[in-house]
Amino acid sequence: MGIERHMPGRQPRTRIQKKNTETILEAALDVFSQHGFRGATLDQIAKAAGLSKPNLLYYFPSKVAIHRALIDGLMQTWLDPLRKMRADGDPIEELLAYVLRKLDMAREYPRESRLFANEIVQGAPNIMDKIEGELKDLVEEKAKVIEAWIATGKIAPVNPYHLLFSIWSTTQHYADFDAQVRAILHPEGDSHFTDAAEYLETLFRRMLTP
Amino acid sequence: MGIERHMPGRQPRTRIQKKNTETILEAALDVFSQHGFRGATLDQIAKAAGLSKPNLLYYFPSKVAIHRALIDGLMQTWLDPLRKMRADGDPIEELLAYVLRKLDMAREYPRESRLFANEIVQGAPNIMDKIEGELKDLVEEKAKVIEAWIATGKIAPVNPYHLLFSIWSTTQHYADFDAQVRAILHPEGDSHFTDAAEYLETLFRRMLTP
DNA sequence: GTCTATAGTTGGATAGAC
DNA sequence: GTCTATCCAACTATAGAC
Numbered sequence: 001m002g003i004e005r006h007m008p009g010r011q012p013r014t015r016i017q018k019k020n021t022e023t024i025l026e027a028a029l030d031v032f033s034q035h036g037f038r039g040a041t042l043d044q045i046a047k048a049a050g051l052s053k054p055n056l057l058y059y060f061p062s063k064v065a066i067h068r069a070l071i072d073g074l075m076q077t078w079l080d081p082l083r084k085m086r087a088d089g090d091p092i093e094e095l096l097a098y099v100l101r102k103l104d105m106a107r108e109y110p111r112e113s114r115l116f117a118n119e120i121v122q123g124a125p126n127i128m129d130k131i132e133g134e135l136k137d138l139v140e141e142k143a144k145v146i147e148a149w150i151a152t153g154k155i156a157p158v159n160p161y162h163l164l165f166s167i168w169s170t171t172q173h174y175a176d177f178d179a180q181v182r183a184i185l186h187p188e189g190d191s192h193f194t195d196a197a198e199y200l201e202t203l204f205r206r207m208l209t210p
Numbered sequence: 211m212g213i214e215r216h217m218p219g220r221q222p223r224t225r226i227q228k229k230n231t232e233t234i235l236e237a238a239l240d241v242f243s244q245h246g247f248r249g250a251t252l253d254q255i256a257k258a259a260g261l262s263k264p265n266l267l268y269y270f271p272s273k274v275a276i277h278r279a280l281i282d283g284l285m286q287t288w289l290d291p292l293r294k295m296r297a298d299g300d301p302i303e304e305l306l307a308y309v310l311r312k313l314d315m316a317r318e319y320p321r322e323s324r325l326f327a328n329e330i331v332q333g334a335p336n337i338m339d340k341i342e343g344e345l346k347d348l349v350e351e352k353a354k355v356i357e358a359w360i361a362t363g364k365i366a367p368v369n370p371y372h373l374l375f376s377i378w379s380t381t382q383h384y385a386d387f388d389a390q391v392r393a394i395l396h397p398e399g400d401s402h403f404t405d406a407a408e409y410l411e412t413l414f415r416r417m418l419t420p
Numbered sequence: 421g422t423c424t425a426t427a428g429t430t431g432g433a434t435a436g437a438c
Numbered sequence: 439g440t441c442t443a444t445c446c447a448a449c450t451a452t453a454g455a456c
Contacts, residue, residue, distance in 0.1 A: 016439085035332060038249035041431060055440055057433065117331050117386075121324050122245060124389040131393045139394055161395060162409035166380045169387070173379035176327075179334040183341045184349055185371060199372035206416045226421085251449065265422055267451065 021059055024049050025073065028066045033111035036118040037067055037126070067126065071119070074112050075130055079138055081105060082164075091149040092208050099167050099204050100197060106175035107193050113175035139164060155208045163207075170200055231269055233259050235283065238276045243321035246328040247277055247336070277336065281329070284322050285340055289348055291315060292374075301359040302418050309377050309414050310407060316385035317403050323385035349374060365418045373417075380410055 027048035031040045042063055046053045060066045081101040085094050106113055119127050139161070146160035174181055174196055185192050237258035241250045252273055256263045270276045291311035295304050316323055329337050349371070356370035384391055384406055395402050 020439090036246050036249065036328075039246060039332065042433085043431075052441055053432085054434080054442085058439065061433095063432065114331050117327075118246075120387050120390050121327050121331065122249065124393070128389070128393065131390055135390075136394055158412070159405050159409050162406055165383055165387075165391065165406075166409070166413060169379040169383035170376045173375055177330050177375075177379070179338070180330050180341055180345075181375065183334070183338065184346055195369050196372055196375075199369050199376070202368070203376060203413070203417050207413050230421090252451085253449080262423055263450085264424085264452080268421065271451095273450065 017059070020051070020055075024051070024056055024059055024066065025070055028070055029111050029115065032067060032070065033114040033118065036122070037064075064126075070115065071127055071130075074115070075127075075134065077109070078105075078112065078116065079134060082138055082142060085142060085145070087145045087148070091154040092205065095146075095155070095163075095167075095208055096201055096204055099171065099200055102167060102171040103174065103193065103197055103200060106171050106173075107190055110175035110178060113172050114178075117172065117176040153210055156210045158207065167204070170203070227269070230261070230265075234261070234266060234269055234276065235280055238280055239321050239325065242277060242280065243324040243328065246332070247274075274336075280325065281337055281340075284325070285337075285344065287319070288315075288322065288326065289344060292348055292352055295352060295355070297355045297358070301364040302415065305356075305365070305373075305377075305418055306411055306414055309381065309410055312377060312381040313384065313403065313407055313410060316381050316383075317400055320385035320388055323382050324388075327382065327386040363420055366420045368417065377414070380413070 024045065028040075028045050030048050031044045034040075035044070040063075042053050042056055045066070046056050049056065056066070060069065081098055084101065085098045116127070119125070120131075124131055142164070143160040146155070146158075146163065149155045150157050150160075174193065181192065234255070238250075238255050240258050241254045244250075245254070250273075252263050252266055255276070256266050259266065266276070270279065291308055294311065295308045326337070329335070330341075334341055352374070353370040356365070356368075356373065359365045360367050360370075384403065391402065
């Protein structure tokens with residue numbers, strides 16, 4: 001092997017490095033999503049990962065580096081549901097499928113949703129570049145698709161940007177405001193997601209039907 | 211006056227005490243809403259209030275006390291729009307008026323919205339009692355009103371809880387995710403709220419019309 | 421009532437042994 | 439690669455002069 005550069009956070013080489021890197025990111029997702037960046041401590045992450053604090057910093061150079069690695073790795077997953085919306089499908093069914101995919105994300109990846117929510121509520125200090133880049137580009141592209149659907153009378157005329165905002169907000173609400181939702185509904189497990197799916201499908205079907 | 215108990219944080223007596231208490235709470239709202247509880251520091255609040263750090267702690271016994279006083283003082287304001295929804299008005303117009311009041315709150319009081327959002331995203335550690343108390347009671351009451359409107363065929367049948375969730379999420383989105391909204395729309399000032407109002411009125415009118 | 425100075429803790433990051 | 443010990447900066451809160 002000879003001399004090896006120490007950048008395991010970027011390029012995990014060995015199996016043990018890869019495993020530890022993933023363990024740390026998993027623990028960091030837990031802690032960052034629950035307490036926000038400033039509220040999270042390396043001690044908490046280390047404990048959750050079952051490693052010592054210095055060992056964390058062997059794999060990542062700093063606290064911000066862990067946070068950044070998390071966000072970079074999750075951004076694609078987060079944009080995926082919108083990417084999958086096909087311009088050549090049935091417009092209403094494509095949009096409703098998007099709504100349900102987004103709701104599924106809120107149910108299956110609530111920590112990821114709260115990670116982003118924490119960031120954006122506080123002004124998106126660490127991800128503004130990605131919002132203004134990847135996200136904005138994707139939104140512009142899909143807004144054009146929606147406008148084309150409107151132009152051909154396939155869906156009712158709506159502001160495509162505010163349509164997307166309302167899809168994001170209504171679905172992510174079940175992850176980001178989970179504490180409030182559960183306090184009001186006190187559901188068993190995720191049972192309320194069934195009602196949510198039915199409600200949101202009705203909401204957007206009525207909005208979009210010409 | 212004789213011996214005076216030092217509890218200015220709770221019971222401001224003199225004019226200067228009242229003024230300083232309000233100045234502190236105003237500054238604290240700025241800082242807490244932008245950085246969350248852990249992310250906010252007394253230095254930031256003191257600087258924003260134009261006072262020294264120890265002087266802050268003369269009026270409030272601790273950092274948490276400032277936060278608690280803020281939330282206690284704002285909870286009523288926050289529930290007001292829903293309280294104003296009258297059971298004896300025209301159902302659809304009452305609900306749409308509620309939507310627009312809530313959107314107005316997001317425009318006029320974005321800091322308050324983000325203060326609550328920060329809390330709830332992180333599991334509502336400091337306001338769960340109020341969510342399970344005042345908020346839940348109010349929601350139960352208004353859910354009954356909505357169900358009565360459905361029973362008499364005044365509005366389309368919908369799950370009242372999820373209806374309220376969707377009203378909260380769509381309107382508060384413009385305050386809580388302001389950074390993202392502006393990055394995508396880059397509006398001048400609050401100009402996008404006009405489009406949002408039109409969109410949301412259409413959305414909920416179509417949802418509720420029998 | 422308000423300030424300077426500081427005590428007491430916590431948290432991010434490093435040193436160095438193994 | 440991993441740990442113990444530790445440094446140093448930041449932060450909440452208090453002491454005490456004015």
